[in-house]
Amino acid sequence: MAAMAAPVATRAMLFPLYALNVEVARAPWVTQEAMIAEMRLQWWRDALQEIAEGPTVRRHEVVTPLSRVLSPHLAAMLDEYVAVRRWDIYRDPFEDEAHFDAYIDHSGGTLMVVSAQMLGAAEESVLRDFGYAMAVANWFRAIPDLEARGRIPLLDGTREGVRMLSHKALERLQRARSARSQVSAQARPALYAGWQAEWVLRKVADQPERVAAGQLAQGEVRRRLSLMRIAATGRW
Numbered sequence: 214m215a216a217m218a219a220p221v222a223t224r225a226m227l228f229p230l231y232a233l234n235v236e237v238a239r240a241p242w243v244t245q246e247a248m249i250a251e252m253r254l255q256w257w258r259d260a261l262q263e264i265a266e267g268p269t270v271r272r273h274e275v276v277t278p279l280s281r282v283l284s285p286h287l288a289a290m291l292d293e294y295v296a297v298r299r300w301d302i303y304r305d306p307f308e309d310e311a312h313f314d315a316y317i318d319h320s321g322g323t324l325m326v327v328s329a330q331m332l333g334a335a336e337e338s339v340l341r342d343f344g345y346a347m348a349v350a351n352w353f354r355a356i357p358d359l360e361a362r363g364r365i366p367l368l369d370g371t372r373e374g375v376r377m378l379s380h381k382a383l384e385r386l387q388r389a390r391s392a393r394s395q396v397s398a399q400a401r402p403a404l405y406a407g408w409q410a411e412w413v414l415r416k417v418a419d420q421p422e423r424v425a426a427g428q429l430a431q432g433e434v435r436r437r438l439s440l441m442r443i444a445a446t447g448r449w
Contacts, residue, residue, distance in 0.1 A: 218402070254302075256298065
């Protein structure tokens, strides 16, 4: 939906990257064999290395169009984005706050940096703040499923721990918004992907129990209208 809200020419750049995101995100979950999951992630790292280093890139329904829109620098940056998904394969909890933040930053944050800088000029620190907030909001929505699959998604799953994480993400969202001028108009459509982040984070801050209950989905009308507003005004 966020990609379709972007200008037509921009969609052709965003769709291959979002297709990569789908493939990488699902790779650890399509098999119960850790070695096979590791091999799937390594396949994507190798493909991105080919885009970064050239001259030959494997023919693939996602890799081929991606190679046409990614610069070598951004392709190389995506290596950390794939590598961090190894956490999804295993059942070990996060070691500490730094480990959790690195996972969020290298997944959601790096994807936001690449998607925006692929389109136009944008300050990386602003994108990482926004990407962190978006990724935490998405993480909250995924927690019931992660727990059902035997994962331990939070360092502190208490009511207060969940609230504190939502506040931290909201602070980074506000910090990103205070520096809107550092994201060019050309790069702005990449940030449409985080259009639901503030709503989710504020709901969690007010009622942390919504996370475990899986009650973080917007109504269809609100969801569409909020995206239309951001696309129309450009104020992410």
